[in-house]
Amino acid sequence: MTYHRGGNTLLHALLWTGVCLAVGVLILAIGVGAQWPDPQDAGGQAGALRAELFVHIAFGIVALACLPIVLLFDGRTIPRKTLRPKVLAAEKFRDFLTASGRGGEEFLAEDGSVESLQRRPGGWIPVAVGLLGILLGTISLLGAVAASALLITLSARRSWSLDFACLAVAIASQSMAYTLTPNAFGQFELPIFLVNGAVFAILVVIGVIRGAREQGLIDTAAQTLLRERSRQDRAVAEVRRGIARDMHDSLSHHLSVIAMYSGALSVRRDLDPESVHESARLIAASARRSGIELREVLTMLRGDDQGTVIDPDLERLIADRSDTVELTYAQPLTPELLHSVGALERTTIYRFAQEAITNAVKHAPGQKLLLTLSWISELESVEMLACNAHIADAPTVAKARDQSLAGSGLGLRGLKERMEAMGGDLSVARTPDFELRARIPVPNLKEEIA
Template identity: 30%
Template sequence: MTPIAPTARSAAHAPGAASAPTPGPPDHRGGHPRLRALATVVVCSLVGPAVYLVLVGVSLEEGELRSPGAWVVLLGLDAGVGLAACALAGVARGSRAMALGLVAASTVSAWALPAGAVGAVRAGAHRSRAVDAAVVALVVVGGTGYGRLQALVAPPSPDPLPLWADLAGLSLVAVLLLLVGRARGTRSALVASLRAQAEGAERERAALAAGRAAEVARTRAEERSAIARDMHDTLSHQLSIVALHAGALASRDDLPPERARDAARTVRDAAADANAVLREVLVALRSTDPGQRLGHHGGAEPLPTSASVEEQAARARALGQRVEVAWRGLAAVDLDERSPATAVSLAQVLAELLVNARKHAPGEPVDVVLAHEGADLVLRSSNSLPSSSAPALGTGLGLVGVAERARLLGGSARSGTTPDDRFVVEVVVPWSA
């Protein structure tokens, strides 16, 4: 036979354990909060004094101080507020109050300007119009007021800017810092949203995998239960034969020796068949579910025999399906001389395969071969792949049930496509008497 290659359909239907969740990318903003806080404090503590010294030097070069004492007090206040602001720049990074406090400190301290810029960016990251308005108001009002206070004690500027220019410049700086913060906040919110969606998708995938595994386990349990019911009916049939002929032997003492030997042989053969079925029942019986499963034998339905195989094909033909059944190396009646489980299993498997072909390859003819190959009985079903690219919807549990039935009978089942674009299912069970 041409080797069968696995297909996407069969691979998708194969049971498997759910894979471990894939970890997401590290959070670059919160992965090392202490290091980030320390880096912010260090940078502000280095840049702040540099800005402070530059502005003090520029003021001294402009001329004589108007009020040296008041100017020294302002310098001390500037340095004290700047030191506190730089130290607090790494604290409470997500707090709006702390961000506004840093902005307010920068309006009265050149030393605190770097910390104030950090606070404005953090305030913008909250993406709140009220917070943005508060930042602009603090920068404009506080900066303008403190600048006018310094003008009273510092040397007069030879070319002072008009008030509107101060207001416009401070507003522009505040808006730019807020925009930077808003961009960072938007990016962080987007990353958090994508991460939440990825985690949700992973949880959903894990739930689907768990549900799929539960469906496969349920299908296998139902298949075992169906096999047990089939074997129970077969065993009852064999035991009834034993009881009938044994009763005849016990009640008749005038039977000719030849008739008595025939009855004894019938009892012996029926007991051997019942013993074989009993072994299969003990292997297959795993579920205590007494419910009946659609499409399986049970209740008042007759026991499947070799004729049931042809009956399944006839039913499919009545539904418009083209089915050809070929027997190789054995005849239909040979099945009745084997274990009763053989005919039962073949009838159930063939019914499932014909339904599967009718669903996934409608209109395509199905070729069924039953062959005696060595020590095995092989059922091989094949059909051409449909030309349509859209596969039929299905649970994929039909082939799982076929494989489970074959496995419990000591055989195996495989499916896939051949190089000539045919879908083949091959079921192999032992050829046992």
């Protein structure tokens, strides 16, 4: 079984057996008082009456003995006290799975359902004992209530074949009662037989509904738990994508610059000392900046801050590359207005410029990159445009680029995710020039411009 049974289950079984015994004794007393004549007046029927009374008592005792056995092995995979709407919540369900050794996905069936937690027939021994109790208890006045409880309990075990078997045994037992206990049942009458059969069918339906309700509670709790796990998995995946995006945005740009200029230095032998000095300065600056941003990203990952701590200084980024990058603010947008927007918007604009510069360094070295920031009043958005001409690959430049750089396409993908997460968009055009255009909504900037 999937959980340990304690004294409460045994006490529950004995309690119901006691209730069935008390009600059975009352029914037997009423039946005997109503149907049996005085033994002195019975005459030749006295022996038959005593034999019939023995059948009622003996068969009833057997049915009452079968009841606690079936209740103890009732086929449940989750304790009865847990199967309540206000108890079987996802948290309690998780605790049960952990305590019963099903802490992972083991509670799922192969098809991903939770049918592995439904009621089971419980083995052939309790089923056989239950059918015997129904067969004998239906005949006996003393065991009639116990037989009804057995009929409901077995019908709740989520097995249609067992449900039909219980109903068939009950009807067959009713037929036998006309022969074994004629004083209690009287002569065979079809209306009474049909009414009793309908009662047995209702008891079976009650058992089926009971089992379906329990399974519905299990399914609801399990599906809630699965949805929670799915949300957690999606959250973890989103965090991983964010980490990958931040690592790419923080390091890829600087490493690309380092790889480009160091590759050019290894190939170009005709550079003058001033050019070599400038390339070395850019390499050193990019290396220092990449170290700083790496520490900032690691600080963010180790802390509880889900944002970014990188200083999005767009002017400093452009100043380091003033010979190859030109930044323009289209009126009415100005650098001062841009500094007044939120940190998230500034960081996104910074990442856009950084990715545009990285792509230009990789794929169009030596070409002028034009960055234009403008305000679209109709959309209350800032539009970013990066444009650079294509380059005719010179042999030395192409060799240096191919040896040191390999584009993965993750930069534009991550940038697109950033824009869409803020309600903006990103588009790429490759003819006649390479053009990267993005837009992010900045509604609070409207008041500043007005």
